[in-house]
C-alpha cells in the first residue's frame with residue numbers, strides 16, 4: 102500500500118472520509134434489532150412524494166435508453182418553478198455533485214475557500230480534492246454563520262465562499278439584512294455559493310434566499326437546492342444549481358454527459374407538482390419541531406431553534422456514548438463530535454411516532470449516562 106500512496110495525488114492524504122448516517126440495515130444486523138428508526142440524515146420521514154413514486158413505477162421499462170443528458174424538461178419545469186430561465190440551471194446527481202462541479206470549475210491547487218464551522222462537510226471535501234485549502238470560520242453565539250468574520254477572511258486567494266442557509270448541522274439562518282451587508286463586501290471575483298438544501302422548511306420571516314440576489318443580476322452568486330429533503334427523493338440523487346448563464350456554461354464543462362439518470366429526472370418533475378405532499382411535509386415537520394422543543398425544555402436541554410428538519414441539541418453527556426446507547430434501542434441519530442461539539446447531537450424531525458420513540462430512548466440514554 103505504501104507504494105500506491107506514492108503514486109496517488111498528494112491532496113488525497115488530506116481527505117477525511119465522509120461520515121454518513123448509519124444505515125438502518127447495518128443497525129438491524131449489528132444489534133439484532135428489527136424495528137430501527139433513522140433520524141440521522143435529514144430525510145423526509147413521510148417517504149418519497151407519492152406523485153414521484155407513481156412516475157417512477159410508470160417508467161421503469163424505459164431504463165434501457167440513456168437519459169436526456171441536458172435534463173431539458175426538468176430544467177423547463179424548474180425554471181418556471183423558481184422564476185428563472187432554463188439556461189440559469191444546472192442539474193446534478195444530488196446537490197453534492199454540483200458542489201463537486203463547482204470546485205472542479207474554480208479551485209486550482211493552493212486556492213482558498215471559506216465555510217462556516219460547523220457546516221456541511223462536503224464543501225471541505227470538494228475543495229480539498231482539487232488541492233484547495235478550506236478556511237473555517239466559527240459560527241456565532243446563535244450558531245448561525247458569522248458573515249462579518251467570513252467576509253473578513255476573504256483574501257486574494259479566495260475563490261468560493263459557502264453560505265449554508267439554513268446551516269447544517271445547526272439549523273440556524275442568517276437574515277436578509279446580514280446577507281445584504283455581507284454581499285456588499287464580497288469582491289466580484291469571489292463566488293458565493295448559497296446552499297439552500299433546507300429552503301422549503303424555512304419559517305423565519307427575515308430569511309432571504311440567494312435567488313433574490315441572482316435575480317437582481319449578481320454574477321458571482323450560485324444557489325443550490327435539492328430534491329433530497331422535503332421532496333423525499335434522497336435515494337434518486339437530484340439537486341440543482343442556479344446562476345447567471347455564463348457561469349452555468351463554465352460549470353457545465355465539468356459535468357459528465359449523463360450525470361442525472363432518467364428516473365431521477367422524471368421523479369423530480371413529478372415531485373415538483375406535488376404541492377399536497379410539500380404542505381403535509383412542512384406541517385409534520387412543524388408539529389414535530391414544536392413537540393421536540395417542548396420535550397427538550399422539559400428536560401432542561403439547550404437546543405438551537407431550527408429552520409430546517411433537524412435539531413442540534415446539547416445533551417450535556419458524551420454524544421458518542423449517547424449514540425451507542427440510542428443505537429441499542431434502535432434509534433439512529435448523529436453525534437456532535439464530528440462537528441466539534443462533543444456533547445451535542447443532531448436529530449432529524451421524524452413522524453409523530455418516531456419523535457415519541459426518540460424521546461423515550463433519550464430518557465433511557467440520559468438515565469444511563471448522567
Ligand SMILES: Cc1ncc(COP(=O)(O)O)c(C=O)c1O
Pocket residue numbers: 142143194195196197198221265268269296298326327328329335338339340
Ligand atoms: C446543507 C446540505 N447541502 C447539500 C446536501 C446534499 O444533498 P443532495 O442529496 O442533494 O446531494 C445536504 C445533505 O445532507 C445538506 O445537508
